[in-house]
Amino acid sequence: MEKLTLIKVGGKIVEEPETLENLLHDFSSIDGYKVLVHGGGRSATKIASALGIESKMVEGRRITDADMLKVVTMVYGGLVNKNIVAGLQALHINALGLTGADMNIMRSDKRPVKEVDYGFVGDVKEVNADLLAALIRQGIVPVLAPLTHDGKGNLLNTNADTIAAEAAKALAKHFEVTLMYCFEKKGVLLDENDDDSVIPEIDRSKFREYVEKGIIQGGMIPKLENAFRAIDAGVKQVVITQASEIHKQTGTYVF
Amino acid sequence: MEKLTLIKVGGKIVEEPETLENLLHDFSSIDGYKVLVHGGGRSATKIASALGIESKMVEGRRITDADMLKVVTMVYGGLVNKNIVAGLQALHINALGLTGADMNIMRSDKRPVKEVDYGFVGDVKEVNADLLAALIRQGIVPVLAPLTHDGKGNLLNTNADTIAAEAAKALAKHFEVTLMYCFEKKGVLLDENDDDSVIPEIDRSKFREYVEKGIIQGGMIPKLENAFRAIDAGVKQVVITQASEIHKQTGTYVF
Numbered sequence: 088m089e090k091l092t093l094i095k096v097g098g099k100i101v102e103e104p105e106t107l108e109n110l111l112h113d114f115s116s117i118d119g120y121k122v123l124v125h126g127g128g129r130s131a132t133k134i135a136s137a138l139g140i141e142s143k144m145v146e147g148r149r150i151t152d153a154d155m156l157k158v159v160t161m162v163y164g165g166l167v168n169k170n171i172v173a174g175l176q177a178l179h180i181n182a183l184g185l186t187g188a189d190m191n192i193m194r195s196d197k198r199p200v201k202e203v204d205y206g207f208v209g210d211v212k213e214v215n216a217d218l219l220a221a222l223i224r225q226g227i228v229p230v231l232a233p234l235t236h237d238g239k240g241n242l243l244n245t246n247a248d249t250i251a252a253e254a255a256k257a258l259a260k261h262f263e264v265t266l267m268y269c270f271e272k273k274g275v276l277l278d279e280n281d282d283d284s285v286i287p288e289i290d291r292s293k294f295r296e297y298v299e300k301g302i303i304q305g306g307m308i309p310k311l312e313n314a315f316r317a318i319d320a321g322v323k324q325v326v327i328t329q330a331s332e333i334h335k336q337t338g339t340y341v342f
Numbered sequence: 343m344e345k346l347t348l349i350k351v352g353g354k355i356v357e358e359p360e361t362l363e364n365l366l367h368d369f370s371s372i373d374g375y376k377v378l379v380h381g382g383g384r385s386a387t388k389i390a391s392a393l394g395i396e397s398k399m400v401e402g403r404r405i406t407d408a409d410m411l412k413v414v415t416m417v418y419g420g421l422v423n424k425n426i427v428a429g430l431q432a433l434h435i436n437a438l439g440l441t442g443a444d445m446n447i448m449r450s451d452k453r454p455v456k457e458v459d460y461g462f463v464g465d466v467k468e469v470n471a472d473l474l475a476a477l478i479r480q481g482i483v484p485v486l487a488p489l490t491h492d493g494k495g496n497l498l499n500t501n502a503d504t505i506a507a508e509a510a511k512a513l514a515k516h517f518e519v520t521l522m523y524c525f526e527k528k529g530v531l532l533d534e535n536d537d538d539s540v541i542p543e544i545d546r547s548k549f550r551e552y553v554e555k556g557i558i559q560g561g562m563i564p565k566l567e568n569a570f571r572a573i574d575a576g577v578k579q580v581v582i583t584q585a586s587e588i589h590k591q592t593g594t595y596v597f
């Protein structure tokens with residue numbers, strides 16, 4: 088199978104002109120088929136605040152009421168997505184910005200209200216990977232915004248990590264997929280105080296060992312559990328790295 | 343050649359939930375290949391105002407400074423475009439929202455500064471009609487936002503009537519194109535005080551006659567001149583009508 092690299096970058100990287108320029112340059116130098124998934128939460132919070140709309144978060148997740156849905160539709164689907172697309176076009180990458188509604192690429196259900204009412208937030212139900220794969224084979228580079236739709240006319244705010252994982256899993260039927268998650272560090276660290284102590288490879292048994300020893304802890308545990316779930320669903324490998332490292336393809340390889 | 347209908351609707355229609363719902367319903371009932379081009383100026387003015395950004399207009403054209411470019415990118419490329427796309431998906435129309443940057447569909451040059459500095463406004467230079475036509479033949483319905491790009495990483499605000507005309511002209515190589523412009527009246531009127539006095543057909547000699555008699559005047563003259571230019575460039579016919587009439591295909595036919 089042909090290779091495809093799917094890279095997820097957070098809002099911070101894509102919201103500052105300088106880091107965005109570096110990212111797009113590095114992304115453009117990656118060989119083969121590729122997909123970019125982006126966040127945009129900081130810009131959404133900033134624009135919402137300027138519009139007098141309060142950002143409410145529960146455990147790091149945004150509560151999306153009707154007004155906030157408008158803001159994230161503007162910021163994720165418009166401002167952030169289209170600036171990335173225009174930037175990639177300037178580097179001769181034939182980018183196409185997409186939300187889940189576009190070509191029905193990603194359909195979701197509105198999250199049911201349990202302890203928390205997250206509002207207009209979607210849990211992904213269906214990915215139209217055939218159409219996405221056909222575009223990719225035509226030389227198109229999809230740029231996915233963290234928005235899906237419910238098929239009834241409503242857009243839904245959807246976590247960018249989830250968009251990346253679901254797209255990677257669905258595309259695994261068509262390509263040998265490497266899923267790269269960019270965060271603040273160059274990878275999973277052996278010593279949290281030493282940024283250069285990146286663990287090069289983690290499999291399931293090493294993961295258990297590191298967790299038992301307390302080397303891997305906190306938010307890194309669900310991140311790696313998600314990585315293993317993607318691998319169970321057919322993704323070849325997950326790389327946890329920093330945006331500045333994507334063109335070197337270095338970081339922690341999870342398989 | 344196969345037929346294609348390209349419909350341009352102004353901001354007013356697509357910015358109110360009720361008129362938008364009617365429009366999308368009528369649009370979905372049109373047979374054959376189709377494309378929708380939308381405006382969004384009212385929403386842009388409203389959001390800009392809420393953000394404390396003043397809307398400056400010269401002869402009905404928006405001056406687009408850096409802050410206003412962000413607003414129109416959010417509103418046209420995000421809010422308006424993605425709500426139309428989600429609404430069409432609910433009606434089982436496989437819509438794909440596009441700016442000119444997406445797949446390099448429409449490249450423009452920043453308008454040179456003469457008497458007026460319009461700012462980040464683009465004059466269309468190149469339409470990638472082959473790619474657009476291939477998508478349309480796959481059953482995709484493009485929804486075009488009034489934004490283009492300069493190929494150097496910059497988005498540019500571009501008049502929606504121009505986007506519609508340029509897309510129609512470029513697609514005329516692939517399809518028999520009917521270009522429908524929606525405005526406030528049901529067509530070009532014989533008597534401006536009688537909304538039912540729609541002139542059914544206008545060719546060049548009738549146009550000259552009506553202008554000489556003062557029946558066609560003001561803003562309708564350049565509108566019709568643009569229609570004849572589209573026809574010169576290969577568009578089969580231009581229909582000037584009201585959004586509520588598009589599914590009936592009634593209005594003033596210009597050919």
